[in-house]
Amino acid sequence: MALGKNYERQDCSFARALELLGERWTLLLVRDAFYGVRRYADFLAHLDIPRAVLAERLRTLTEAGVLARQRYSDNPPRHEYVLTARGRELWSVFFPLVQWGDRHLSTIGPRRLFAHATCDTLLEPTGTCGRCGRLVPPEEIEVRPGPGAQSDLRDDPVTQALRTPRRLLEPLF
Amino acid sequence: MALGKNYERQDCSFARALELLGERWTLLLVRDAFYGVRRYADFLAHLDIPRAVLAERLRTLTEAGVLARQRYSDNPPRHEYVLTARGRELWSVFFPLVQWGDRHLSTIGPRRLFAHATCDTLLEPTGTCGRCGRLVPPEEIEVRPGPGAQSDLRDDPVTQALRTPRRLLEPLF
DNA sequence: CGCCCATGGTTCAGTCAACGAACCGAAAGA
DNA sequence: TCTTTCGGTTCGTTGACTGAACCATGGGCG
Known part of the structure; x- marks a missing residue:
């Protein structure tokens, strides 16, 4: 939804959850994460999401503790995004x-x-x-x-x- | 979320639900409808939503059968928006x-x-x-x-x- | 070494939706 | 007649999404 971030005057758990999860593509990333998608390139291939938006959503979800960024290769350094308990x-x-x-x-x-x-x-x-x-x-x-x-x-x-x-x-x- | 409408290549019930419900403000309207808000002016006062967006969301939700537009006054003609079973x-x-x-x-x-x-x-x-x-x-x-x-x-x-x-x-x- | 590829990004110009302030029309009340 | 209420529409501005191009790191191969 590209929800803007400004539901700030709606001080309600639901509105806050929507600020995070209600943005365009975000819940589709969560869906794919449940399905076992973990890597940038796979999200990209499955969703046809613009690369910049994908990178930003992964960052936002990671910062919010919904996804965790885990290293799965050192040479070259590669990361995958896995759902946390949250x-x-x-x-x-x-x-x-x-x-x-x-x-x-x-x-x-x-x-x-x-x-x-x-x-x-x-x-x-x-x-x-x-x-x-x-x-x-x-x-x-x-x-x-x-x-x-x-x-x-x-x-x-x-x-x-x-x-x-x-x-x-x-x-x- | 101002979700765009174009998840069309994501042919999945979840993506379709998000096309409808994932747009910015839409789920907050549903929330307020659960709380008993029914009239245009009350949604407006509670949400600080731009009037044009409110009118469009009410139309979309009504067309989708999530809300029903019911007349509650004939003179002047006035309508209120009530959650359907769906x-x-x-x-x-x-x-x-x-x-x-x-x-x-x-x-x-x-x-x-x-x-x-x-x-x-x-x-x-x-x-x-x-x-x-x-x-x-x-x-x-x-x-x-x-x-x-x-x-x-x-x-x-x-x-x-x-x-x-x-x-x-x-x-x- | 030199070349190409895979992965995971960033940059940037164009577009489209949200924002918000102003305006509008019907009806009721004073 | 003047004002207010309700439920919108219009429109210029702003900001986010889009999509294509570019970039950086680190193999793998001849």
Whole structure:
């Protein structure tokens, strides 16, 4: 949303969260991070986001403690961006919004399905497992292609990797 | 967020939901609608949103079926904007984000508390009632000023009305 | 060594949306 | 008639996003 930063007169947790997360592209980065995207080039390929905006959002999210910048190679020095505990808590925001979109904005059906991996059972709209009834943390969730995955507009490495079931948060590559 | 409208290459329920809801001010309108704000002038007073942007967002949300435009006076013809069932479903997105903001972005503590009105008990972070354990729909929720409500930066009629406990969705005026 | 490539950025000119102040029109009230 | 309220529209300015080009570091290869 390119939300401006000036909700300052809205002193409310919700407005503050939106200042950080409501900017254009930001929540899509969080989505991709749940899917296991970690590297600059992969975010870039999957999102078609301008490079300058990507760099800035990664910096903002890192400063806010939603992502952590971790070195994965010394020669050459390379970093990847991983969701922190604070970032993983955003699953409780992300999942309901996906559900809402699936219910009201989708024609062909969900593009991705989410299942409790250990129970092999789809999640309820509340985010609980249909079998064991527990509220499932993202670490235990598997993403699978859903009926809406047929019409794949794009064909980058990330999209390809997501055509097979994956555990959330596990690196795609 | 002034999110642009062009996530079209991100054919995903989440991206589509963000196209609609991710634009700057939009989710703050939804928040205020939960709090019982219904009229153009009241949104304006509470949000300091440019009038043109407010008019456009109300139109977009109405077209998307999140808000309904209802006539409440014939002479002069006046309308108010009320959350539809589809809009009320956004409670499951709104509440976790408020909680997240309270946990991570608030210094003084929650500005508003949410309670199951019939049980007179605060909601759990999951949105269930701490006493009866049910997932509470917004119609049964009471908003109350929390510890963070001390520092009220603004003093419009909406802010004043919210200084006393209120049932969600009930019109403020 | 010299050349090319991969990765992860920065720079910059153009565009488009948000901002905010002014204006507008209908209706009611004094 | 004059003023106020409500719900907008218009419009010039500002600021963020866009997209293409450029850059820096560090391999890998002949």
